[in-house]
Amino acid sequence: MTAGSANPSRPGLAGPGGLARAASRVLHAHPRLRLVGLLAAPMLWLVVAYLGALLALFLTAFWTVNDFTGSVVHLWNLDNFTTLLGRSVYRTVAARSLGVASLVTLLDAAVALPMAFYMAKVASPRAQKWLVVAILTPLWASYLVKAYAWRVMLSSDGVIDWALGPLGLRGPGYGLPATVITLAYLWLPYMVLPIFAGLERIPQSMLEASSDLGAGAGHTFRAVVAPLLLPAIVAGSIFTFSLSLGDYITVKIVGGATQLFANVIYDNLLTANDLPFAAAAGLFPVSVMIAYLAVVRRTGALENL
Amino acid sequence: MTLSRGARLALTLAMGAGLALVYVPLAVVLVNSFNTSRTFGWPPAGFTLDWWVRAWQAQGLTTALWTSVQAGLGATGIAMVLGTMAAFAVSRYRFFGRQAVSFLVLLPIALPGIVTGIALNNAFRTVLSPLGIGLGLFTVIVGHATFCVVVVFNNVLARLRRIAGSLEEASMDLGAGIGATFWRVTLPSIRSALLAGGLLAFALSFDEIIVTTFTAGAGVQTLPIWIFGNLFRPNQAPVVNVVAAALIVLSVLPVWLAQRVGGDSGGGRL
Numbered sequence: 001m002t003a004g005s006a007n008p009s010r011p012g013l014a015g016p017g018g019l020a021r022a023a024s025r026v027l028h029a030h031p032r033l034r035l036v037g038l039l040a041a042p043m044l045w046l047v048v049a050y051l052g053a054l055l056a057l058f059l060t061a062f063w064t065v066n067d068f069t070g071s072v073v074h075l076w077n078l079d080n081f082t083t084l085l086g087r088s089v090y091r092t093v094a095a096r097s098l099g100v101a102s103l104v105t106l107l108d109a110a111v112a113l114p115m116a117f118y119m120a121k122v123a124s125p126r127a128q129k130w131l132v133v134a135i136l137t138p139l140w141a142s143y144l145v146k147a148y149a150w151r152v153m154l155s156s157d158g159v160i161d162w163a164l165g166p167l168g169l170r171g172p173g174y175g176l177p178a179t180v181i182t183l184a185y186l187w188l189p190y191m192v193l194p195i196f197a198g199l200e201r202i203p204q205s206m207l208e209a210s211s212d213l214g215a216g217a218g219h220t221f222r223a224v225v226a227p228l229l230l231p232a233i234v235a236g237s238i239f240t241f242s243l244s245l246g247d248y249i250t251v252k253i254v255g256g257a258t259q260l261f262a263n264v265i266y267d268n269l270l271t272a273n274d275l276p277f278a279a280a281a282g283l284f285p286v287s288v289m290i291a292y293l294a295v296v297r298r299t300g301a302l303e304n305l
Numbered sequence: 306m307t308l309s310r311g312a313r314l315a316l317t318l319a320m321g322a323g324l325a326l327v328y329v330p331l332a333v334v335l336v337n338s339f340n341t342s343r344t345f346g347w348p349p350a351g352f353t354l355d356w357w358v359r360a361w362q363a364q365g366l367t368t369a370l371w372t373s374v375q376a377g378l379g380a381t382g383i384a385m386v387l388g389t390m391a392a393f394a395v396s397r398y399r400f401f402g403r404q405a406v407s408f409l410v411l412l413p414i415a416l417p418g419i420v421t422g423i424a425l426n427n428a429f430r431t432v433l434s435p436l437g438i439g440l441g442l443f444t445v446i447v448g449h450a451t452f453c454v455v456v457v458f459n460n461v462l463a464r465l466r467r468i469a470g471s472l473e474e475a476s477m478d479l480g481a482g483i484g485a486t487f488w489r490v491t492l493p494s495i496r497s498a499l500l501a502g503g504l505l506a507f508a509l510s511f512d513e514i515i516v517t518t519f520t521a522g523a524g525v526q527t528l529p530i531w532i533f534g535n536l537f538r539p540n541q542a543p544v545v546n547v548v549a550a551a552l553i554v555l556s557v558l559p560v561w562l563a564q565r566v567g568g569d570s571g572g573g574r575l
Contacts, residue, residue: 041387057423114319158345238415265423
C-alpha cells in the first residue's frame with residue numbers, strides 16, 4: 001500500500017528496476033520501516049491533532065477570562081476548579097448526570113438481557129438473523145429523529161397520554177424521567193448487540209453440561225452464563241454510560257428545564273464564552289470516563305467492543 | 306441449559322415488548338408526517354400529503370443535506386485510510402505501545418462528544434485561524450474523521466485477525482511487490498469488512514451533531530444542525546416531522562447495503 005505505481009492498471013507492478021519495485025524491496029527487507037509507514041499517518045492525526053487538542057484544552061482550564069474584555073488571561077490559577085468544587089449547584093448537576101448515566105445503563109441492561117437471551121438461545125437461526133437486523137436498523141435512524149420521536153410521544157395529548165388516559169393516568173411529560181427514558185431508548189441497541197454477541201460465544205455444550213450436572217436454568221444463569229457474560233455487559237455499558245454522560249441535546253429536547261453536566265460545559269462556552277471554565281468542567285466527564293475505562297479494562301470488556 | 310416452557314414464554318414476551326418499544330415511537334413519527342393537525346394531537350385528526358410537499362421547499366434543507374453528504378464522504382474517506390493503516394500495524398506487528406494504539410483510536414468515541422468538540426474548536430481557532438482557515442466544512446470533516454477511525458479500525462482488525470498473513474507472504478515469495486500484494490491479495494480479503502466499517506463511519510458522521518456544533522462555524526449547516534435549529538419552532542413542526550419520517554425510512558438503506566456487502570452481521574462491529 002505504500003509503494004507508488006508506475007502502471008495504473010496494474011498497481012505496484014512496475015517494470016524491473018522501477019521505483020515502485022525498489023521501494024517495495026526496501027520495505028520488504030525492513031519490517032520496522034513498514035510499521036513506521038503504517039503508523040505515521042494515524043498517529044500523527046490522533047496524537048498530534050486529537051491528543052494535542054485535548055491537552056491544550058486542559059491547559060486553558062488553568063487560565064481565566066477577563067470579565068470585561070472577555071479575552072482569556074494567561075495567568076496560571078485554580079479559580080475554575082475552586083468554583084466548580086465550591087458551588088453546590090455544580091455538585092448537584094454532576095451528581096444528577098452520574099445518576100442519569102447509571103440509571104440509563106441499568107435500564108438498558110435490564111431490557112437488553114432478555115432480548116439478547118431470546119435472540120441467542122430461543123429464536124431459530126432464521127428468526128435470529130432478522131432480529132439482529134431489527135435491532136440494528138434503529139441504530140441507523142438519526143439520533144435526533146429518535147429523540148424527536150420521544151418528544152412527540154411524551155407531548156401533552158401525545159401518544160403516551162392517550163394510551164394512559166383510560167387508566168386515569170398521565171405520562172411523565174418533559175423532565176428528568178423523560179430524559180432517562182429517551183436516553184435509554186437511544187442507546188438500547190448498543191447494549192443488546194454486545195450481550196447477544198457474548199451469549200453467542202458461550203458454547204451450548206457448556207450449558208448442557210451445567211444442566212446435566214443438575215443445575216436449573218436459574219442456577220446455570222448465575223453460575224455459568226453471568227460470569228462469562230459480564231465483559232459483554234460492561235462493553236455495552238461503556239457506550240450507554242459515556243454517551244449519557246456527554247449528552248446535552250436530548251435533555252434540551254425532552255428534559256424541559258432540566259440541566260445535565262454537559263449543559264454546564266455547553267452554556268459556559270457558547271453563552272458565557274468562558275472557554276477556561278468550560279475546559280475545567282469538561283475534565284469531569286473525561287476523568288470519570290478514563291477511570292471507568294481503567295476499571296473495566298480488567299474484565300476484558302475492551303476486547304468485546 | 307434447558308429453558309422451561311414458562312421461561313421461553315417470558316423471553317418471547319420480553320422480546321416482543323422490546324421490539325414494540327423500539328418501533329412504536331418511530332411508527333408514530335411516520336404516521337404523524339401525514340397528520341393534518343399541526344400540533345400532532347393523538348390520534349391523528351386526518352391524513353394529508355401536504356407536509357411532504359412543503360418539506361421539499363423548506364428553506365436550507367437541501368443545502369444542509371448536501372453539506373452532510375459531503376462531510377460524511379470526506380470523513381469516511383479519511384477514516385478508511387487511517388483506520389486500515391492502524392489496523393494493519395496492530396494486527397501484523399508486535400511493538401511497544403501496541404495496546405496504546407488501540408486505546409488511542411477508541412478514545413475519541415469513548416470520551417463525551419462535547420469534550421472532543423470544544424477541544425477541536427479551541428485547537429482550530431488557535432492553529433488554523435492564523436493560517437486563514439476558518440471553521441467550515443473542512444473542520445467538520447477533520448472532526449468527524451477523528452471519531453470515525455475507530456469503526457473502520459475495529460471492522461478491519463476483526464477481519465485481519467481471521468485471515469492468515471501467510472497468504473501475503475506467499476504472494477511476495479512469488480515475486481509480487483508490496484503494492485501488488487496489497488491490491489490483489491489483502492484488499493480483496495478485507496474488502497467487505499472495510500465497506501462495512503466505511504458504511505458505519507458514514508452513518509456516524511451523517512448523524513453527528515455535538516462535534517459538528519463546535520466545528521462547523523456560523524455558515525455551515527449539516528442536516529442534524531438544521532433539524533435541531535428548527536425543532537423548537539412550532540410552525541416548522543410539520544416539516545421537521547417529514548424530515549424525521551424520511552430519515553427513518555432511509556435508515557433501512559444502509560442495513561440493506563450492509564447485508565449485500567456481506568460484512569459481519571447487519572452492519573459490522575460498533
